Amino acid sequence: MPLFDKPLSELREYRPERVEEPDFDTFWERTLDQAREFPLDVVFEAYDAALSLVDVYDVRYSGWGGHRIAGWFMVPSGATEPLPAVVHYIGYGGGRGLPHDWLATAAAGYATFVMDTRGQGSNGSPGDTPDPVGGANPQTPGFMTRGVLDPEDYYYRRVFTDAVRAVEAAASHPLVDSERIVIAGGSQGGGITQAVAALVPGLAGAMLDVPFLTGYRRATEIVDTMPYGEITKYLSIHRDHEETVFRTLSYFDGTNLAPRCTAPALYSVALMDTTCPPSTIFGAYNYYAGPKEIRVWAYNKHEGGQTFQTRERLLWLRDLFKNEAAER
C-alpha cells in the first residue's frame, strides 16, 4: 500500500508523545565540552579538482575525541569577502565523494563545506574518515547499533559532535561569514542537521530533506527497511535489550531535538517513503521551534524531491539571505 502511513491531514497535526531522559541537555553539554577540550586544529589544503570557477580545499579538523575528520571546502575563485556558507552532512553509508559532487551551493555563490561521516563512505560515495572507536557491544552490521547500549558509547554521539565542530571549522575560515551559516542534509544528513540545529546557537538556517534518525520506535514498527531495520535486527537477536536500546536512542531522536531548534528551517517529506516514514518526520517537524516550511512530495519514496528539492533549497537560501540583508 503506497500510502502506508497516516493520511496527510493527520500527519500535519501529529505530535507523538515525547520520551526524554531528564539529563538530556546535560548529556549534550558534557559531550560538547569534552570534545572542545581538543583543539579544533582546522587545516585547509588546496586541492586540484580540475575546476576553474571554484577554489577547492581538502579539509581536516578534530571532531569527537580529537579524531581527525575529513571534509571539502569550496569558494568562488577569487572571492575576497566573507560569504554566507552552507555546511553539508551526508546520507547514510556514503562519504564525502569528490568536490565536483557538491557544486550546487558553490555555484550559487556560497562557501560550501562538506563533512565526511566517520566510518561511513563505503556505499554510494567514497569517504576518507575512519571511526577509530571500537565497539562497546556486538552490533548489527551498519552503524545504527554501534555502541547502542549506552548513550556515552553510541556512534551518533560522535557523529553529532563532529557535525557541531564542522560548523566551527567552517566558521573559522576567513571567507566565511560566521553569522550566515546554514546547515543542510538529506536522510541521515537531515537527521544530523536536526541535531546540529538543536545544539548550535546562531545558525542562519537549516535545510532538512526526508530526515532520518527521528521517531525510532515507531519506525521499527511500521517499516522493515534498512537502516531503521538494523535496530529491529539487533533486537531480534538481543531480545533482552529493548528498553536499553530505546533509552539510548532517545538522546539522539529528532523528536527530542526539534523542540530545541530555533533557526529558520526548510524541511521536505515524501508520502510514500518507506525508509524514513512521513509520520516520523512530521513527528519532529511539528515540534520544531523555529520558523519553518515543509515541501510535501506526494508520489515519492525516499528519493523525495531530488533535483526539484535542490532548486527549492537554492530559492529558499536566496530568499533567506535577501530578507536577512533587508532586515539588517
Place this chain on the structure above:
Amino acid sequence: MPLFDKPLSELREYRPERVEEPDFDTFWERTLDQAREFPLDVVFEAYDAALSLVDVYDVRYSGWGGHRIAGWFMVPSGATEPLPAVVHYIGYGGGRGLPHDWLATAAAGYATFVMDTRGQGSNGSPGDTPDPVGGANPQTPGFMTRGVLDPEDYYYRRVFTDAVRAVEAAASHPLVDSERIVIAGGSQGGGITQAVAALVPGLAGAMLDVPFLTGYRRATEIVDTMPYGEITKYLSIHRDHEETVFRTLSYFDGTNLAPRCTAPALYSVALMDTTCPPSTIFGAYNYYAGPKEIRVWAYNKHEGGQTFQTRERLLWLRDLFKNEAAER
C-alpha cells in the same frame, strides 16, 4: 558469476565479426540531409537557476523532422571569449533535469550544453521533449523497439539526428569555440556519443562511459537485463521478426559506428556490468579509429567509475585542450 563475460585479456583483443548493410553510409547521409532541410532555429532563453557563477539558458532547437528539442546551456558568468565546450547526452530513461545537475564541466570552465532525449525523461530525471512520431509497429514498452522493423522508422534514427544537431546548436553560440567541442555521455549517452563521433567531423574529443547501443545481438544472448532485454521481450512475442530487427539495429550499432570515428576518445567500462556487458563495449572500442584510452573498473556494475570517472573526464579534458593549445 560476477565476472560473467570474457576475461579482460580476451576483451582487449575482442573484435567481433561486423555485420553491416551496404547502404550504411548513405542511410546516414540521407538522414542528416533530410534533417537539415529544417532550419536549426536555436533559441537561447535566459533561465533563473538561482546560480551565480554561471549564466544559464533554456535552449530549444530543431532536431529530426524539425521537432523542437529542449536543452540547457551554461557558461561562466561574465565570459566574453569563445570557450571550449562539452555537449552532454543522457542515459536511458532520463531527461535533462535541471541546470544544477550539470555543473561539473561548467565549473571546470567549459561551455556546457545538455540535450534532452526525445520521449524520455520520465525516469530518474525529468525531461521536456516529446517524441511526436507515432509508432510504426506495436512495441515493447520503452524505446528500444519503437519503429524497429525499419531503419527509417527506428526511434534512434531520430535521437542520433537530434544529437548531431545538438552539436550544431552548441556551435552556433558566440561563446562556443566550434573547433573545440567535445561530446560526452554515459550508457545511452555513451551510445549516442559513439554515433555522433561517427557522423560529425571535426570534433575535439569524445567521452563515452559504459556505452550502450552496441553489440545488440550478443547483448541479448548474454544478459537479460533492461534495456537490451526489451529486444528479447519483443522477439519473444514477435517471433517472426528476428532478422528484420537485427538488420535495423545494425545501422545503429556501435560496432559499426566506432570504425568511422576519428576524434580522440576516452572510454570507460566496468567488468561486472550486466546492463552493458564489457564485451559489447570492447567490441566497439577495439574498432574505434581515433586515438583512444579506456578506463577499466574491475569491481563495478553499470555504475562504472561514477565520481572517479567524472574526475578522469576533467583531467582528460584539461590535457586534451592543453595539448591542443600546445600543438597550435
Place this chain on the structure above:
Amino acid sequence: MPLFDKPLSELREYRPERVEEPDFDTFWERTLDQAREFPLDVVFEAYDAALSLVDVYDVRYSGWGGHRIAGWFMVPSGATEPLPAVVHYIGYGGGRGLPHDWLATAAAGYATFVMDTRGQGSNGSPGDTPDPVGGANPQTPGFMTRGVLDPEDYYYRRVFTDAVRAVEAAASHPLVDSERIVIAGGSQGGGITQAVAALVPGLAGAMLDVPFLTGYRRATEIVDTMPYGEITKYLSIHRDHEETVFRTLSYFDGTNLAPRCTAPALYSVALMDTTCPPSTIFGAYNYYAGPKEIRVWAYNKHEGGQTFQTRERLLWLRDLFKNEAAER
C-alpha cells in the same frame, strides 16, 4: 495482507465521490463525431486458420483518426442467418493473437469479433496494430501516461474510440444481428467494455471481468503494481503534474462511465486482486445504471475466475438471449 482492501460488506456499498468535468459528455460526443468523419471502411478477408468448424476473417477497419485497426472475425461454418455477436477487447499489453485463441464464444455459436489494441501486442500475445500518434509529452514506458497531460491527446481517447467503432464494424457484417451485440473484456478489456457500454446505445449486454481503468487515484494510493503504477512512476518524476493528470484521467474513469451504462451487465471481481483492487471495481459497479450481476472470487488475485468465469459468461449469454428471445 491478502485481504488488503475494504471488507466485502463495505465494498458492496462503496460509492466513492465522483469527480467529473462539466464537459464530460460533450468531450465524448465531439470525439466520436470526429472519428466518424472517416469512413469505417471495414474489410473482412478470409484467413486460413486451419480450423474447420468456423470461418475466420482477418479484419481491418478505421478507428480514431482513420487509423486502420486489425481484428479477427469468426462465425460457425456455413452460417446463413444473422447471429448474436460478442465483441472482445483485450487485456493490457496483449494483442489479438491468433484466431484459435478466441474459440469459446465462437464454439458457443456466437459471431465473434476481436479488436486489436493499438500500440499494444508485444506482451503475452502478439498484435498487429500500431498507434501512429506521436507522444504529446515524455511518458513512462507503457500506455498509461501517453498523452496524459490533455484529454485530447490521451492514448485511451483513441482506444475507446476504436472500440466504439469495433461495434460498428461487427454490426456491419451480414451474419451479425446488430440488435444482439454483447461486448466483453477482462482487465483493460473490461475497462474498455465499461467505456463502450457508456458510449454506445442499444447494446444487448456487457461482460466485464476485473475491469481496469477505473478509480485511478485510489488505485495509485493502495497498490504499487503495474499498470496503475505507471501513473505513480510518472508523478514521481513530473511532480508538478498531479492535478493535470487526474483531470485528464477523469474523462476515462469507469467511475464516471458506469453511471452512463444501461445494458445488462455481468461483472466479476477478485478480493485479493492487487492489480485492479476490488474497491476500484465496486466503486464503478455500484454506480452502473443497468441491470447487473457481479461474481465475487474470494481467494483470487488478478486472474479472477479464469476458466470458471468463462463458463459463467457462456451461461449468462445463453440466458440473456433466451430471455430476450422470450421477450420478443
Place this chain on the structure above:
Amino acid sequence: MPLFDKPLSELREYRPERVEEPDFDTFWERTLDQAREFPLDVVFEAYDAALSLVDVYDVRYSGWGGHRIAGWFMVPSGATEPLPAVVHYIGYGGGRGLPHDWLATAAAGYATFVMDTRGQGSNGSPGDTPDPVGGANPQTPGFMTRGVLDPEDYYYRRVFTDAVRAVEAAASHPLVDSERIVIAGGSQGGGITQAVAALVPGLAGAMLDVPFLTGYRRATEIVDTMPYGEITKYLSIHRDHEETVFRTLSYFDGTNLAPRCTAPALYSVALMDTTCPPSTIFGAYNYYAGPKEIRVWAYNKHEGGQTFQTRERLLWLRDLFKNEAAER
C-alpha cells in the same frame, strides 16, 4: 545469461550417454499388463458446456491400479463418421480444466480427448482426479519425488500407465478412428507424450512441446528451477539416495524412451528455457526413432511458441492426415 545452455549447433548433434537398466522393457511390459488386468470401463457422460458447435462428454476410465481417471471428450456436433483424434496430456500441476479450454483441435474437426493428471489440478487449472496411492517415502512437496526410491512405486509409473490407457479409452469411442490417433502435450504433457509414443504402437503422430521428464541428472546440474528442482531439494536432504533416485528416474527418462518411438513427431524447444533446458530436449529428440521435426524458438523461455506453436500443430496435423490419406 539467457543463452545458458549449449549453442544451437551443438544441441543439434547432442547425444548424451544413455544409462538404462537391463529390465527397462520388461518393467514397462509388466506395468501395462498389470494395469490391463482391470477392465478399462470407459464412461462417456454428456456434459452441458454451453457450447453449440461441439458435443462434450465428461469421461471416466480405469487407469493404473483400476483407479478412475477423469477426462473430457469432444466431437463436432452431429458427427457421424469416425474421426482422427488428438489425445492431450497436461502440463505440470494443472488439471483438465473445463471443456472450452481445449477447443483448438476440436474446432479443427478432430475428436479431442483430454486426460486429467492424477493428483494434480490444484495449480493453474483445476483437476478432478486424486492419486489414491500413498507415499512410499517422505517426499518433497510436488510430484517428482513421490515414490522415487523404487520404480515400482514411482508416481510417473502410474501417470504414464494412465496415459497409455487414455489412448485406449479414446480409441474405444465409435466416433474415433483408432488408426488415426495423435497424442500431444507440452512440458509435462510433452514428457508423457514421449512415454506413450514409446509404449503404444500404431499411433498416427505425436506432438511434444518443450517436453519435461527427460535428462533428469543434467537438468538438476544446469537449472535450479522447479519442478526439476524438486529432485535437487530431495537430494539435498536425503543425501544418501542419489544413486537410488537416478536409477528410478532412468525408467522414466525421455532419453531412454525416445529411441523406442516410431510415430511421426513434431517437437518444439525454446533456447532460453530454464525450466526444461534445451539440451535435455535435444538429448531425447536426437535419439527419437521416428520421422521428426523440431521448431526452435530462439528468444523464448518455457512458454515456447505458445499460440504460434498451436498454429504449427494445426498445420502439421492437417498435413499429416492429408499425406496419410494420400498414401492410403
Place this chain on the structure above:
Amino acid sequence: MPLFDKPLSELREYRPERVEEPDFDTFWERTLDQAREFPLDVVFEAYDAALSLVDVYDVRYSGWGGHRIAGWFMVPSGATEPLPAVVHYIGYGGGRGLPHDWLATAAAGYATFVMDTRGQGSNGSPGDTPDPVGGANPQTPGFMTRGVLDPEDYYYRRVFTDAVRAVEAAASHPLVDSERIVIAGGSQGGGITQAVAALVPGLAGAMLDVPFLTGYRRATEIVDTMPYGEITKYLSIHRDHEETVFRTLSYFDGTNLAPRCTAPALYSVALMDTTCPPSTIFGAYNYYAGPKEIRVWAYNKHEGGQTFQTRERLLWLRDLFKNEAAER
C-alpha cells in the same frame, strides 16, 4: 509493516468467534478408537549415535491405521529409575533428523522422545516415515490440503492420531514415568501439541512455540506466506470448495482444541511473525483452559525466541517438576 497484526493490548483480549461442528468430540473419539484397534507395538532398538552421555534408541510404533511411525528415544546413560519425559513434535516439512539434534531436554535429564511426522522430512531435516494414505482429492503441493474435503480423509487426522499414540509409546518405556510426560513443539509441532493436549488426559505439561494450525481462515486473510498459503492456493483453483475446506479445518483448529486442554502450558509468540500471525495464536491461547503462560517476543518473526525460548523451556520444566514434586 512489521507490526502488521493487532496491537499487543488487543491480542491479549482477542477471543475470536469459534466455529465448531456438533460432532467435534465424537469425531475425535471415534478417530482414536479406530487407531487403537491396532496394537501399539512399540519397538526400541539401540542406535549407535556416537554419543556417550545418553543411550539412544531408534523407535517404531503404530500410529493411525496401524502405520509404522519412526522416532527417537534417549535417556541418560545408566538411568535406572523412571524419569519425567518430553515428547517432541516437529515443525512443518522437517523430519526427526538425527539424535544429536534433540539433546537439550536429554542433557537436562529428561527422557526424550521424538515423533517423526508422516510424509514430511524432506525439508530442513530428514525424516523416515511415509504417509501411506493416498490422496482423496487433488491437492496443492505440501500437506495442508491433503484430503481437505473431508475430515475423515484429512492429513492431520492421521498426524494428530500418531501424536496421541506417541505419548502412549513413550509412556510404555520402563524408564518413563507416565505421570510426568510433557509434550512440546514449535510451529507445526506447537499445533500438534495443542491437539494432543486436548486429546490426551493426564499430561504433566505442554510447551507450544509459535503454534501453527490454528485460526486458519483469519490466517489466509492476513498473511500470504506458506504453509497457510497452501490453503489460499488451493481455494484460488478449487473456487467452489471454500466452505467444505473450512468445515474440515474446524476439526483441526487450535481455536477449538485449546478450550479442551487442561495441562499447564507454556506458549510463546512473536509479534512480527508473518507465518503464524500473533492473532491466530492468541486466539487459541486466550481459550486455553489450563494454567498458562506466554512469552512474547516483540521484534521477532517466525523464529520466535529460538535459543532463548529453549532456555525458557528448560527453566519452566524444572519449575514444573519441582513444584509438582513439592505438591506430592
Place this chain on the structure above:
Amino acid sequence: MPLFDKPLSELREYRPERVEEPDFDTFWERTLDQAREFPLDVVFEAYDAALSLVDVYDVRYSGWGGHRIAGWFMVPSGATEPLPAVVHYIGYGGGRGLPHDWLATAAAGYATFVMDTRGQGSNGSPGDTPDPVGGANPQTPGFMTRGVLDPEDYYYRRVFTDAVRAVEAAASHPLVDSERIVIAGGSQGGGITQAVAALVPGLAGAMLDVPFLTGYRRATEIVDTMPYGEITKYLSIHRDHEETVFRTLSYFDGTNLAPRCTAPALYSVALMDTTCPPSTIFGAYNYYAGPKEIRVWAYNKHEGGQTFQTRERLLWLRDLFKNEAAER
C-alpha cells in the same frame, strides 16, 4: 546453474597459484608474540544452564590486545579425569548463543569449549564479545573489510589470535587433556580452524566444514553473495585499493595457511555452495599438509551436510581417539 564451479574431477586436482608475502610467517609470529604479552587470565565461572548431564562454565580469557573474550565450557557432570576436548569456532555473524546450542560434542563425552567471535553475535545467535578496536578505515558494513588496508589492522588478525588463545584457554583447564585437543568450525568457523591449525602445533585434529576465508580473489570473481561480496562492495567504492586489499587478505588466506597445517583433518564441501564456492575450498584442501579426508555433498548449498556432517564428525572423532589410543 547449480553446478556453477569446476567439475568435481577438476576440483580434486585444483591447486591455484599461491600468492604469499615473504614475511608471512614472521607476521604471524610477531602477532602471537604480542598477544602473549598479555596474561591469558582464564576465568571459568559456573553457569546454571538448567542442564544436568553436563557442567557448564561461562568463560572469559584474554585474546588479542588483552581484550576479554567470552566462551562456554562444558564437561560431563562428575568428570574427574582429563578428557579429549573440542574447541569450536563460529560461523559468520553469529555469537556463542547459549550452552544448550553446543551439546553434540559434550554429549559425546568431550570437553567442549566455544569461542565467541569478537564484534559478531547479532545475527543468528547472540554474542557477548565486543571488538574494542576502532576502524582504521571506512568499511563496508560487516567484518570483511574492517581494517583491510593493512594486515596489522585487519579484523581477522585479532580473531585468529583470539582463536589461538582459545586453544590455550581450553588447555588450561584441569579436565582437558592438552594433548588431545581438536579444533572445529563451519564456514567462518572452518576458516578460523584452518588458521589455528597452521598457527598452533600439536593439535590432535581439525574439523572444517565448508570453510570460508580462503581464495578471496577467486571468490569475488565467481560469486556475488555475502560475505565475500563485502569485499566486492568495498572495491566497487574504493576503486583504488584493489591491490592493497588483496595483499592484506593474503595473510589470512586458507590457501596460504593450509600448507602449514599438519594435524589430521576432516573437511567437508558442498558442490552447489554459492557462499563458499567449492574451488576455494579444494584450493586450500589440496595444499593441506596433514592427513586429510573430505566429505563431498553433491546436492547442497552452503548448508552442506548439516546433521549428517555432525554425525561424520562424531564418528571421525571416535576413530581419531581410538586410533590414537591404540598408537600410544
